[in-house]
Structure formats: structure tokens, C-alpha cells
Amino acid sequence: MLTVDNVTKYYGKKPAVENISLSLGNGLYGLLAPNGAGKTTLIKMLTTLLTPTSGEILYCGTPIEKLGAEYRGLIGYLPQQFGYYRGNTPMQYLEYLAALKGMPEKGLREKIENVIDEVGLSEAKNIKMKKFSGGMLQRVGIAQAIMSDPKILILDEPTAGLDPKERVRFRNIISAMSKDRTVILSTHIVSDIESIANRVIMIKDRRLFRDSTVPELSAELVGHVYETSVPDGEYETFEREYFVLSARQEQNSMAVRLYSPSPAPYAPAEPNLEDIFLVTYR
Amino acid sequence: MKIISNEVKKLFNPILLITLVVFIYIYCRGFLQLQYWPQVNTGNPWDTEVHAEMIKIFGPTLSRDEMPEFMEFYNGLVTDFEAEMQKSEIFKNNGIENYKQYCEAKGELRMKDELTDEDSAVDAEINRYTFELMPASELSFKLNELENRLLIDIENGGTFATDETIKNRQRYLDDLNPEMAEMIEKKFRSDETSLLTITPQKVVEDDSLHIVIICSLAVFSAVLFMLITDRLRGIYPIALSSKIGRKIFRIQAAVSGFFGLFAGIASCAIYGAALMNKGAGVFLDCPMDNYYYDMWIKLSYRQYLLIMAAAVIVFSGAAGLLSYIVGRFATNYISGLAVSIPVIVALCGAEFLAAAGLFTAQRVWIHSHYWSSAALPFVITLPICIGTVTAVCLILKHDGRRDIL
Numbered sequence: 001m002l003t004v005d006n007v008t009k010y011y012g013k014k015p016a017v018e019n020i021s022l023s024l025g026n027g028l029y030g031l032l033a034p035n036g037a038g039k040t041t042l043i044k045m046l047t048t049l050l051t052p053t054s055g056e057i058l059y060c061g062t063p064i065e066k067l068g069a070e071y072r073g074l075i076g077y078l079p080q081q082f083g084y085y086r087g088n089t090p091m092q093y094l095e096y097l098a099a100l101k102g103m104p105e106k107g108l109r110e111k112i113e114n115v116i117d118e119v120g121l122s123e124a125k126n127i128k129m130k131k132f133s134g135g136m137l138q139r140v141g142i143a144q145a146i147m148s149d150p151k152i153l154i155l156d157e158p159t160a161g162l163d164p165k166e167r168v169r170f171r172n173i174i175s176a177m178s179k180d181r182t183v184i185l186s187t188h189i190v191s192d193i194e195s196i197a198n199r200v201i202m203i204k205d206r207r208l209f210r211d212s213t214v215p216e217l218s219a220e221l222v223g224h225v226y227e228t229s230v231p232d233g234e235y236e237t238f239e240r241e242y243f244v245l246s247a248r249q250e251q252n253s254m255a256v257r258l259y260s261p262s263p264a265p266y267a268p269a270e271p272n273l274e275d276i277f278l279v280t281y282r
Numbered sequence: 283m284k285i286i287s288n289e290v291k292k293l294f295n296p297i298l299l300i301t302l303v304v305f306i307y308i309y310c311r312g313f314l315q316l317q318y319w320p321q322v323n324t325g326n327p328w329d330t331e332v333h334a335e336m337i338k339i340f341g342p343t344l345s346r347d348e349m350p351e352f353m354e355f356y357n358g359l360v361t362d363f364e365a366e367m368q369k370s371e372i373f374k375n376n377g378i379e380n381y382k383q384y385c386e387a388k389g390e391l392r393m394k395d396e397l398t399d400e401d402s403a404v405d406a407e408i409n410r411y412t413f414e415l416m417p418a419s420e421l422s423f424k425l426n427e428l429e430n431r432l433l434i435d436i437e438n439g440g441t442f443a444t445d446e447t448i449k450n451r452q453r454y455l456d457d458l459n460p461e462m463a464e465m466i467e468k469k470f471r472s473d474e475t476s477l478l479t480i481t482p483q484k485v486v487e488d489d490s491l492h493i494v495i496i497c498s499l500a501v502f503s504a505v506l507f508m509l510i511t512d513r514l515r516g517i518y519p520i521a522l523s524s525k526i527g528r529k530i531f532r533i534q535a536a537v538s539g540f541f542g543l544f545a546g547i548a549s550c551a552i553y554g555a556a557l558m559n560k561g562a563g564v565f566l567d568c569p570m571d572n573y574y575y576d577m578w579i580k581l582s583y584r585q586y587l588l589i590m591a592a593a594v595i596v597f598s599g600a601a602g603l604l605s606y607i608v609g610r611f612a613t614n615y616i617s618g619l620a621v622s623i624p625v626i627v628a629l630c631g632a633e634f635l636a637a638a639g640l641f642t643a644q645r646v647w648i649h650s651h652y653w654s655s656a657a658l659p660f661v662i663t664l665p666i667c668i669g670t671v672t673a674v675c676l677i678l679k680h681d682g683r684r685d686i687l
Contacts, residue, residue, distance in 0.1 A: 047519070048686075049685070049686055050686075051685055072524055072525050077524075096285075100520075101524045
């Protein structure tokens with residue numbers, strides 16, 4: 001169990017996150033917030049790269065600072081910007097990172113080959129990474145994060161650069177992994193977590209805003225999301241009156257999905273996580 | 283082991299190494315004094331050669347008892363020179379038949395404001411014998427060196443002075459403070475003098491600074507390139523959040539320090555081999571304290587070389603650690619370069635003072651009555667060693683208690 005206890009982080013005099021408290025057991029946690037909201041700062045504190053200005057983070061009741069290397073041995077981490085050696089092949093790089101993770105050498109090669117296969121890079125395992133596309137690199141990043149079979153898997157914007165097929169494959173991998181470990185997936189791409197997150201953690205104005213399941217969050221918007229069709233000439237006026245969640249151009253009108261805090265004369269729609277995100281951070 | 287080998291490999295970036303080799307070659311061709319051996323600081327090769335010849339005959343020092351043999355050696359050179367003089371019609375026509383007359387004529391012509399045609403002819407011939415005609419020129423330079431180095435010493439009441447000649451110096455000594463007078467008198471009354479000449483010492487003193495500059499630049503380039511490139515690549519977040527990844531900083535610090543030491547040792551080994559190849563080996567047993575210099579510590583040339591090599595290695599190792607400190611906090615190449623320049627200048631300045639202090643602190647004191655610190659090399663070297671090691675240890679120790687990125 002990972003506990004974030006009233007954690008605040010300042011960069012100089014500027015606050016990055018304030019008074020965040022969380023309890024994270026096994027399962028997949030979607031960390032949802034727009035850019036600059038403090039997601040990466042929170043993740044860096046969870047990975048011990050930053051220390052909280054106040055408050056503390058505990059793993060099974062012990063501060064992670066005290067656990068040190070023992071705690072870091074439990075982590076698999078994919079940072080927002082995945083660093084690599086251009087001249088290395090995925091095999092070489094993962095062998096090096098395995099050494100940093102203190103993984104035993106016995107059976108290591110097989111383990112690495114398995115994880116490379118899992119992320120769909122088997123055919124490129126001996127090609128230097130300087131020839132890789134962004135998506136391929138991201139898959140190497142995912143492979144390194146999961147290869148030590150971590151108890152806590154922390155992924156910061158993991159699907160950036162992945163094509164739809166790869167994203168689905170990735171979702172399936174981490175969804176299966178979240179059964180017996182803590183997976184924290186930070187993103188601002190709502191669809192990444194909507195179908196697989198056990199809980200969604202939302203940060204707003206540097207503070208914890210929500211820590212709920214997707215249905216709980218959706219329930220808050222029931223009766224406030226509508227769908228309608230707006231003639232082209234009236235769209236600008238309509239947009240000023242309602243908060244438009246999405247709009248799609250049709251023949252002579254716009255198919256609009258909208259949010260209204262008060263009842264509106266349109267067809268009610270089922271709220272989804274994207275609606276929640278847009279309404280929260282509007 | 284894999285982590286260590288990876289960090290070491292990173293230092294040996296092929297493009298960087300090729301650039302450094304080219305730079306080092308150009309720098310050495312431009313600045314190292316060794317390439318001008320044996321005529322550094324003397325303008326001719328024969329000063330060093332005649333000392334080497336004397337060392338083969340007399341050993342590393344010339345003692346009072348060996349003065350007859352020395353004069354025999356000197357007179358042998360004079361005889362050879364006079365044999366060369368016989369070939370000159372101009373000397374013959376002007377009554378210059380032996381070396382003494384040759385020296386007198388040279389002295390007289392130097393004092394004259396206007397030269398007759400005959401004088402000009404003699405002057406030209408003397409110049410030819412001194413600077414152009416071989417082997418007369420070689421003999422002339424050798425004789426000149428022996429006269430300046432040893433015979434004047436005798437005449438002025440130097441190392442081989444008698445009680446009588448010492449008295450002539452007493453008036454000069456009386457004007458000095460008692461400590462200095464005692465030191466000079468002791469030197470004049472010495473029973474022997476070192477046959478070390480100026481070139482072997484001067485070459486090493488000057489070049490040691492250049493070797494430290496080369497090592498510092500090479501070490502800073504390689505280490506900063508490694509550390510800043512790693513930072514910009516974004517390797518650290520994964521490494522530092524892994525189980526033993528934090529050891530990477532300790533390993534990098536150690537690798538940087540050892541790389542500095544390796545650069546220093548390799549430079550000294552290569553330089554030492556080149557120095558011996560030039561013929562400096564003959565001077566190894568000569569005392570450093572000689573006619574030209576007074577040292578505050580009694581050393582042989584061999585010991586002096588070892589101390590200078592040790593200083594180069596220490597400063598090069600310090601460069602390794604300092605480059606690590608700069609590299610840990612520099613966020614990009616420009617800031618790394620901006621901080622490195624003053625650090626390298628300060629480091630090389632300290633080495634210059636330490637190397638000069640080893641040899642010249644006493645000299646400064648004698649000639650200018652100026653403040654002298656015999657301990658100058660240690661005063662400079664020790665804080666640099668202790669300071670850099672302590673700073674690195676503090677940084678590494680502090681890593682666990684602060685934001686590591």
C-alpha cells in the first residue's frame with residue numbers, strides 16, 4: 001500500500017502541488033490533469049527523484065526516503081521523456097537498465113526477450129535505437145518499466161507517440177498487470193484510462209480534486225450533458241450560451257455535445273470521462 | 283560491473299577522442315618546450331651537450347678535487363678550438379693565434395664604438411667562428427658555457443673559491459641580511475657543484491604546466507560531455523529511480539577522478555619517455571641545487587621529475603573531480619563551458635604556482651628580498667586535493683537528502 005500523506009512541494013517559493021493525500025493499493029490509478037497541473041511533480045516524488053517540501057510518502061507504513069534503494073527496487077518507471085543511448089540496441093539498453101535495477105543475471109536474457117516480445121519489438125531487438133520511430137522508442141520505455149516485474153508501476157504519459165493499435169496493446173498489458181500491483185498512469189489523454197482505470201485521480205490548481213471511480217465521476221454529470229444539432233448560422237450564439245464539449249460538422253448543421261449546469265431543452269446524453277475532464281478543467 | 287563499464291565506455295566517445303588527439307597534437311607542437319631540447323632557454327644545443335659530456339667524465343657533480351681534470355677537459359676544448367683558428371687567414375694576418383687572443387679581440391671589438399675595415403673583418407670572422415663555422419661554433423659555445431658556468435664561479439669566489447677569493451666577496455655579503463649571507467657563503471664554500479644545466483629543469487618546469495592544461499582540457503571535455511549528454515538525453519530519471527541506479531553518481535565521480543589520474547599518468551609516462559629519449563637521462567642523478575638555482579629542498583633531478591610528475595597527476599586527478607562537480611550541476615553545454623573555463627584557469631594557475639614554488643621560491647627570496655614560502659607547493663596542492671575530494675563526497679552524501687534531479 002502506497003500512501004501519500006498531505007504532500008506539498010515547492011520549487012523555491014512557487015508551489016507545484018499542495019496538500020495531496022492518497023491511498024493507493026493494487027489496481028490501476030489514472031492520474032488525470034492538464035499539463036502543468038503538478039502530475040509530473042507528484043510522480044517524481046513517488047519515484048524519489050524529488051523530496052516533498054512537507055508531508056511524506058509511505059510504502060506499507062514506512063517513509064519511502066527511509067526505504068531508499070529497497071523502495072526503488074519495487075518501482076518500474078517510465079518518465080515523460082524517455083532517455084536512451086542512441087547507439088544501443090533495445091537488448092543492450094535493457095541489459096544495462098537491468099543492471100541498474102539490480103535484476104539477477106540468471107535468466108535475464110530470456111526475461112528481456114520476453115518483455116521485448118510483449119511490447120512487439122522482437123524483430124527490432126538488435127537494431128540500434130537511433131533508427132527507431134517515436135512509437136518504437138516508447139515501447140522500449142514501456143518494456144524497461146515492466147521488465148523487473150515491479151510492485152509499483154509508474155507511467156508518465158506512456159502512450160505518447162503510439163499508434164491506435166499499439167495503444168490498445170499497451171492498455172491490455174498494463175490492465176493485466178494491475179491485478180496484483182499498483183499501477184499509476186499519468187496522462188491527459190482520457191481514453192487511455194477510461195476503460196481500464198480502477199480509480200481516477202484528478203489534480204486541479206495543484207491540489208487533489210477527485211479520487212473516484214469512473215462511474216462515480218460520471219454520476220456527478222448525469223443530467224448535465226446533452227446532445228443536439230445546431231444550424232450553422234446559430235452555432236456562434238449557441239457556443240456563447242453553453243459549454244460545448246465536442247462539435248462535429250454535418251451537412252448544414254453542427255452535431256454538438258454540451259454541458260449545462262442547469263436543465264437544458266436538449267436530448268440528455270451519457271457522460272463520459274472526457275466530459276468530466278473538460279468540465280473540470282474548463 | 284556492467285554499470286562501471288558503461289560509464290567508462292561513455293568517456294571514450296570516438297569523435298571526442300579524435301578531436302582531443304588533434305587538439306593535443308597541435309597544442310604540443312605549439313607550446314611544449316621539450317621539442318626544442320637541448321637548447322631551451324640557452325639558444326644553442328651545446329650548453330646541454332657539454333654538461334652531458336662532463337657528467338660522463340666526472341659524474342653528476344664536479345668536486346673540488348676534480349678541478350685539475352676539469353681544467354684538462356677545458357684546455358682540451360681550447361686546443362681543439364685553436365686548431366680550428368689556424369685555418370683562418372684573417373686571424374693569422376691580425377696576430378690572433380690562440381684562444382686567449384681570440385677572447386681579448388672579441389672583448390675589445392665589443393667595446394669599440396667605431397670599427398675600421400680591419401676590425402670589421404676580424405669581427406665578421408669571430409662571428410663566423412662563433413655562430414656559423416662547424417665545429418668551431420660548437421667548441422666556442424661549449425667553452426663559453428664552461429667559462430660562464432664554472433670559471434667565473436671560481437674567479438668570483440663561487441663553489442670552488444679559496445679563502446682569498448671569498449674575502450673579495452665579503453664586502454657584498456656584508457651588505458646582505460645575515461641569513462642570506464650565510465646561505466650564499468655556504469654555497470660558495472661548497473665542496474662540489476652539480477653539473478645539471480638549465481635546459482633539463484626549465485623544460486620540465488614549463489611543460490608541467492602545459493601538461494596540466496592539456497590534461498584538464500581533455501578531462502573536462504570528456505567528463506562534461508558524458509555528464510551533460512546523459513542529462514540532456516534524460517537517462518537520469520530512469521537510472522536514479524532504479525534500485526541501484528543512484529550508484530551511477532558515485533561511479534561517475536570515481537570514473538571522472540580515475541580518468542583524470544589516468545590522463546595525468548599517461549601524459550607523464552609519454553612525456554617522461556620523450557624526455558629520456560631526448561637525452562635527459564644523463565642528468566637524473568645531478569643535484570637540482572646548482573650554480574643557477576637555489577632550492578629550499580635538496581633534490582636530485584630524478585626526484586624533481588618524480589615530484590613534478592606527482593604534481594601533474596594530482597592536478598589532473600583534481601581536474602577529473604572538478605569536472606564531475608561542474609558536470610553534475612551544469613544543465614547544458616554552454617553553462618558547462620562557462621563554468622569550466624574559470625575553473626581550469628584557476629587549477630592551472632595553482633599548478634603553475636606550485637611547480638614554480640617548488641623550485642623558485644628561494645630564488646625569489648634571494649634576489650628580491652621578497653617574501654618566500656618554501657611550503658608554497660604544499661600550501662597550494664593540499665587544499666586543492668582535500669577540497670575537491672571533500673566537495674565530491676559532500677555532493678554524493680547530500681544526494682540522498684535533496685531533490686536529485
